[in-house]
Amino acid sequence: MIKQSTQGGYILLISILVIGAIASAILSSLMILGISANQVSLSVLQANQSLANAQACAEYGLKQLRQSPSYAGNEFIAIGADQCEILSVGGIGNNNRVLCTEGKVGDSFRRLEIVINQVLPQTKIYSWQEVAIFSLCE
Amino acid sequence: MLPSFISRRGSLLLEAIIAIGVFALFLGGIGLTLVLGERTTLVAGDRTRAAFLAEQQLEAVRQMRAVSFASVTTGDHGLKLNASGWSWSGTLVKNNGYTSWVTVTSKGTDWMEIASNVKWNFSNTRSGSILMTTQLTNWKKIATVGNWATMTRIALSTISGTPDLQSITVSGNFAFITGTQASGGMGLYIFNIANPASPVRVASSFNLGASAYGITVVDNRLFIATGHATQEVQVYDITDPTNLMVGNMINSYDLPGSGKARSIAVYGSHVFVGSLLDAPNNELTAIQMSETGPMTLLSSLSVSGSVLGIALQDGYAYLANSYNVGEFQVIDIFDAENMVFAPGVGIDITDVQDGNAIATTGTSALIGRISGSTIDELILYDIGLSPVPSPPPGPWTLEIGGDVRAISTIFGSRYVFIGNSKDNTELLVLDLVKFAQGAVPTVRTYDADAPIRGLFYNWQNDRLFAISSSGLFIFAPG
Numbered sequence: 026m027i028k029q030s031t032q033g034g035y036i037l038l039i040s041i042l043v044i045g046a047i048a049s050a051i052l053s054s055l056m057i058l059g060i061s062a063n064q065v066s067l068s069v070l071q072a073n074q075s076l077a078n079a080q081a082c083a084e085y086g087l088k089q090l091r092q093s094p095s096y097a098g099n100e101f102i103a104i105g106a107d108q109c110e111i112l113s114v115g116g117i118g119n120n121n122r123v124l125c126t127e128g129k130v131g132d133s134f135r136r137l138e139i140v141i142n143q144v145l146p147q148t149k150i151y152s153w154q155e156v157a158i159f160s161l162c163e
Numbered sequence: 164m165l166p167s168f169i170s171r172r173g174s175l176l177l178e179a180i181i182a183i184g185v186f187a188l189f190l191g192g193i194g195l196t197l198v199l200g201e202r203t204t205l206v207a208g209d210r211t212r213a214a215f216l217a218e219q220q221l222e223a224v225r226q227m228r229a230v231s232f233a234s235v236t237t238g239d240h241g242l243k244l245n246a247s248g249w250s251w252s253g254t255l256v257k258n259n260g261y262t263s264w265v266t267v268t269s270k271g272t273d274w275m276e277i278a279s280n281v282k283w284n285f286s287n288t289r290s291g292s293i294l295m296t297t298q299l300t301n302w303k304k305i306a307t308v309g310n311w312a313t314m315t316r317i318a319l320s321t322i323s324g325t326p327d328l329q330s331i332t333v334s335g336n337f338a339f340i341t342g343t344q345a346s347g348g349m350g351l352y353i354f355n356i357a358n359p360a361s362p363v364r365v366a367s368s369f370n371l372g373a374s375a376y377g378i379t380v381v382d383n384r385l386f387i388a389t390g391h392a393t394q395e396v397q398v399y400d401i402t403d404p405t406n407l408m409v410g411n412m413i414n415s416y417d418l419p420g421s422g423k424a425r426s427i428a429v430y431g432s433h434v435f436v437g438s439l440l441d442a443p444n445n446e447l448t449a450i451q452m453s454e455t456g457p458m459t460l461l462s463s464l465s466v467s468g469s470v471l472g473i474a475l476q477d478g479y480a481y482l483a484n485s486y487n488v489g490e491f492q493v494i495d496i497f498d499a500e501n502m503v504f505a506p507g508v509g510i511d512i513t514d515v516q517d518g519n520a521i522a523t524t525g526t527s528a529l530i531g532r533i534s535g536s537t538i539d540e541l542i543l544y545d546i547g548l549s550p551v552p553s554p555p556p557g558p559w560t561l562e563i564g565g566d567v568r569a570i571s572t573i574f575g576s577r578y579v580f581i582g583n584s585k586d587n588t589e590l591l592v593l594d595l596v597k598f599a600q601g602a603v604p605t606v607r608t609y610d611a612d613a614p615i616r617g618l619f620y621n622w623q624n625d626r627l628f629a630i631s632s633s634g635l636f637i638f639a640p641g
């Protein structure tokens with residue numbers, strides 16, 4: 026009888042430990058998932074904002090080029106609480122110009138490379154693409 | 164058995180209480196973790212959806228701009244998608260628990276800042292807001308060019324004394340004009356042209372202290388080629404042209420020789436200066452502009468003659484040169500630290516008259532020369548296939564009957580303006596298309612009563628600015 030009683034207690038204890046371990050693993054996963062989701066949403070927000078910043082600089086750069094085809098770039102533009110950068114504008118004159126811009130928010134960088142066929146009288150874009158690394162600008 | 168039983172009395176209850184307590188703590192932990200984990204995931208999801216909503220709003224406004232920049236009006240706006248695209252819808256839109264709107268503010272002419280706002284409040288612990296900002300400009304606008312075949316003069320302002328005006332450039336609401344000091348001139352004259360029909364001279368007490376020739380503006384920097392003995396290249400901050408002072412000179416460069424700079428062009432931070440023939444010094448110099456330190460030499464090149472005009476296009480500098488066997492030269496300036504002649508070098512134009520003015524537009528280069536009885540003073544080259552022309556097609560020539568002093572083009576337009584010294588026709592408007600077809604290109608002449616020495620076409624208001632030795636003329640198309 027004594028032996029039987031002792032064995033029953035161990036079963037309960039081991040069951041509790043196993044269930045507890047499984048529960049802990051599930052809870053840990055839930056917590057990690059929650060934290061990851063939080064980080065992802067923050068990254069999405071920063072990535073979207075940095076792209077919006079890069080686009081803002083592209084818009085400003087195109088406007089400046091139209092005002093003066095000798096516009097050199099190399100400046101930072103304030104966008105709300107952030108800023109974006111226009112790199113040195115490539116090419117000379119009214120045709121075949123290159124405009125590169127970069128937006129940065131937190132750890133997120135977004136970069137745009139724009140090749141312009143013609144500035145005036147109507148600005149014609151040959152390509153407007155997001156790149157990981159600039160290849161047409163210094 | 165009995166003593167043992169007695170010794171465990173109460174122990175069972177205590178164990179049970181402790182066990183229940185531990186279990187309760189365990190359950191509480193589980194519950195809290197579950198709630199926290201779920202809440203964190205939900206909050207993250209809320210914010211992710213809001214981020215996409217905010218981005219969607221920015222793209223919606225961008226689409227509206229693509230249709231019409233004028234439709235992007237200032238104020239708070241909600242957005243809705245119709246069959247024809249996005250449009251404003253009240254001051255905000257509520258959808259699936261999110262409240263969203265954009266705030267449009269003007270940053271200047273044809274320049275808007277778009278703030279995309281999204282708010283949500285699903286419960287006390289699931290509320291928040293995000294703000295995403297971008298800017299839009301009206302760079303898609305087509306610059307309109309009037310009918311310059313019927314141009315009219317809308318203003319003439321004369322400078323007293325003997326300013327001996329040389330060259331003109333325009334930036335924003337101001338025209339900057341150079342002149343010599345040979346007869347008491349002040350070197351630089353500035354006019355407020357906010358109302359082109361009524362230019363007003365400003366900073367009239369400013370004296371450059373040297374004769375000035377070529378001039379150009381990049382952003383808020385005025386670059387001047389001068390006859391100063393040790394500061395041939397001068398750079399001024401023109402943030403406030405009305406109060407320009409000597410102290411606004413932010414940089415200068417001393418070219419070899421003394422006071423020989425005559426023409427200037429700027430690309431980025433590279434300044435290209437043309438000088439009078441002055442052996443053994445080189446006549447074309449590339450200088451690095453600096454905002455913080457002195458300007459530095461990049462390279463220089465001997466072109467065997469005085470560089471009286473420079474036009475930059477597609478990585479090449481086109482020179483109007485006095486060299487008798489190379490009046491039109493092309494320099495490869497892709498690497499400004501190592502300028503070299505473009506393949507083919509240039510053109511030895513008939514006879515020996517100096518190349519005096521030059522301009523490029525699209526696939527055309529125009530060079531004007533000093534008057535000669537046996538030559539046509541204006542030559543049009545096709546540079547579409549190679550920077551150094553290789554006719555045919557072209558070249559096409561036009562008899563001007565006087566010195567060609569200035570050439571100005573309109574980007575992407577068929578019109579070109581020629582300033583010259585021929586009596587009664589000192590200003591010509593030419594049609595480049597007709598010129599390249601071999602037809603008579605002159606569509607308008609203007610009698611300025613004095614040689615036209617400098618020209619600047621300002622596309623922003625479709626106006627032409629011209630100077631004689633002492634007058635500023637402003638023209639408008641018909």
